[in-house]
Every structure is written in C-alpha cells, then in structure tokens.
Amino acid sequence: MKLGLICDGVSRDLSHALNVMDEFGLEYAELQFVGDKEVGDHSKQEISDIKSLLEKHDKPVSCLSRHVFAGMTTTNRPGDELHVKHMDALKRVMDMAHELGSPLVRIMTQKKEQILWGSNGAEKWNIAHGAWDTMPPMIAPAVELARSEGLTLVVETGNGTMVNSNYTARKLIDDLDAKDTLKVLWDPANNCWCHERAFPDGYEEVRDGYLGHIHIKDVKVDTPRATLEVRRMGEGQLANQFQPLANALRSDNYDGVISFESVYHPGNGNFEDGFRQSIGLFKQLFE
Template sequence: MFTLGVMTDEVSQDFAHALDVIKEFGVHTIELGFMWDKNICDLDSHELTQVLRMVRQRGFAVCNIASLFLLHCPIDDPDAYNEHIKILERSIQIAPLFDCQLVRCFSFRREDDLEAHWDTLLERLELPVRMAESAGVTLAFENVRMCNIGTGAETARLMETINSPNMRVIWDPGNAYHSGEARPYPDGYELVKPWIIHVHVKDVELNTAGKLAWLPIGGGKVDYAGQFKALADDGYDGVVTLETHYRPENGTKEQGSRESFAGLQATLAEQGIVPD
C-alpha cells in the first residue's frame, strides 16, 4: 500500500511551521522543495544542516529532492543547460544526506513545436541519465504544463524512448489535466503506469471564466477516487504527495493545504483505502 506525503512549501516557507502542520496531519513523509524562499538546492551548508536537523528531530522521512532541474531552462540555450546541470549535481549531493533516492527533473521550458525539438530533448537528457546511473539515484520526471512533457501520453512516449531504470515518473494527474489530457485517470495513468515511482496530487477544473483553477482534492475534474483505487489495486507502494497549489480566495497556502488534505482523506475513506 502507498504512503502519504506532503510537499513542505505547499504549507509554508517557514520550514519548522510546515513540519509542525504536516505532523498534525499525521503524515511522516515529506518532499523537500522550497524553504525560507530558497530551493533546497540553493541552501548553503549551514541552512542545509538546519533542515537535516529539523527533519531528524521530528522523525520525518524524505521521499524526493524537489529540485527545479530543467524546469525553466530553454532547450536551445547551452549556457542555461550547463547551469541546470550544476543544479542536478547539487541535487545528487544532497539526496544521500536525507537517505533519499529520488531527484526531481523536468523537460525544459515548453516550446510551441515539440516535434521540432524532440531529438534535442532526448540528446539533452542523455547526460542527466548517465549522471543518475553513475550516482545510483533515480531521476523522478514530473509531467507539467509549462514544460515540453505534460500529459500521460507525452510522458509514456519519453519513457519508452529513454528506457533507463534510473529515470522514472512522478505521475501528476492534476498537471496532466492542466496540460489538456481530458482523463488523466484512467487514460493517462494506464499509459505511464509501468514507470511510476512517485505520485503528486492536486485538483483542477475550468472556472466560470473558462480558465483552469486549482481546487482541493475531490473538488475538481480529476477522478481521484478511481486513481487512488487503481494505485491500491495495482500494488503501488510508493508515496502519494500532496502538492496542493490551491489557495482559497484571500487565504493562505496553509489553509489551502488543510482543505486539500481533508479532501484527500475523504476520498481515500470513500474507497476504503488506508495508506501505510
């Protein structure tokens, strides 16, 4: 059975407070992205030691180093690419400090014509995959609208082509819907299922203005009841991390995460699913 996790910066940039809230949720697994308005890869040694101490003192497990590797990187800019390789190097250095095997990566800033950049995308991913293989970590690839690979169909195509055991998928159904995939579950999920090593959850719908809006789990268009049941039935034993994104009007990220975690719990309970 899978375990629940929470992305700390979806609660607060105040790292200690975020950990206290997550412990209040009854969750003991976290994902490290931003704290104190810095990404984990940008922390200095003193700050990193503080994070490690707080994580250990509170008894949390770290499931993923949520770096920004290749998120905002133009695919045809060699200098930017080299800077992002340094981000990956830092991620790989940090991961073992937290007994973590997963390092997040993306697929470069979205281009208008993916086919025209497909070969370049594959070429640019060769070095990161070799680095992961050499270091014994896994690149956890997240599908997201702002990058070149956003849907389950696009993600499956990439995984089939890369074909490395050290590159696997962070399946994000909310991001897939946001990227134009009408049914992330079951359609996208069935395509990416062989490569899923981690899962992010957030909910989304078209609002009255016709724009995509983030919502608490269970309040949007993603079939999370079906998705969670499928994960359980298929024997997924990784982490399902709440990556909220939703913020209530005039509210805070913490309020949004509290609402979304309640929706997550309710959806799981309706399916009779009890995470580890």
C-alpha cells in the same frame, strides 16, 4: 499508502510545515523551497539543520524537487551555458539527496511546443519540426549522472513543459532506454491542461513500472481561455477520478509516495487554509 506533503505549499518555514504534517499524520516530506532557498542552494550548515529538523519529526524525505531544466527551450543544446548551469544545480541537489536520504530527485523538461507529431499534412504544415528530438540529448547526461550517483530521477508532467502528459513522459523514458533510472512524477492535475484524462487513460500509460512519484491537487482548466483555477480537492475536474485512481494504485501495490500539493487558497492568499480544507478528503481517498 505512503502519504506526504510538498512542504513549502504550507510554509517555507520547515519547522512549521513539519508540525502541520504531524498534526495530520503525513509521513513523507517532499522538499522544494526551504526558507528563502530552493533545494540545491543550501549551505552545508543549512542542510545539517534541515536534517536535524526532519529527524526530530521522524520524517523521511520522499523527493527533492528543484526545477531542473525548467525554462529551457528547443534552442538550447547539451553543454551550452544554460544546460551546464542546470547540470551543476542537479549535482548539488544530488549531494543534498545523499545527505538527507532522499531516493528521488525531480527534473523538469523544456518549454512546451504544442504540436510535436502529425500526419496527413500536419507533418508538413503544423508540427514543431525536430522539437522533441532536442530533448532526449538534454536529459541523457542527467540520467547518466543519476546512475553514477545511485539515485532515481523523476520527470514531472508539467503544464507548460514538453513532457506534459504521461504519454510524453513514458516516451521520453523509452527514447532514453532509462526505465531503470528515470521514472514519471505524475501530476494528474497538470495533465488536465493537455486533456489527458487521469483515469484510466493516464494511469494506463505508467502503471507497468514507469510510475515513481505522485502529486495530488484539484483544478479546473479552460484551455480555450488560457485560464487555470486551482480548486478545493473534490471540487475540480478530477473529483470523480480520484477514487478509481486510488483503488487502482492499491490494487497494483503502488509503493511510491503520494504528495499532497497545497497550491489552493480560498481567496484569501493563505495556502495553509486551503490545505486544511482539502487534506481530509486527500487522506480519506488515499490513506
């Protein structure tokens, strides 16, 4: 399968991150922060320098991953000041995607409301009334922009965002009738927070044409204590789900990229050390 790295998880020094990718035979570079800037904020010269580095190392870009729409709430509306700011950033990322040949651009969703739907009384007393309905109109202009630009958007399943499961990601795509342009960026570890089991449950939601990109890391969540621990790969709660997931992806001929997300450190604050402790198992499972 196509394996890659979210480069700034190892280093925001792209040259160093690409050298590490070469060392471990990872092919696809996902860019989020390069140097001191998030993608979409680089100058033309900086983008040219990034392109030269990628070409030097023969690394195609899998995805440009800016935090578009992250931090917005259900009080925001299409066309308000914050929405316009995010749309402007999205356009800059798309321009960068064309320059670097990235087929995918990531978006996020608004901050999470905990209970979106309910019945037998919950619909009156417990749900966040209308919260979900505020989101498709926020995302629709981004979908139309992507269509006009000939790019594909991927919406990430996030810990604290409205789309925090494959179920909600698929529902958003269906509500927008956007399966041609909007896909799921599945982060199974993020979905642990809402207790969506990665395999088979999460995979079944997206296997029929909804899945566009994957992030892999391992975690241990304790939702009652509001605590998240990133674990060395194979030592978290996804340990027994990675292999059947990898098998299913192969069986279904998944042709997207699987990016390793290096957000674990072994207690010393050094994320490259964490990467080196986990990358062997990642490759063993998904290569």
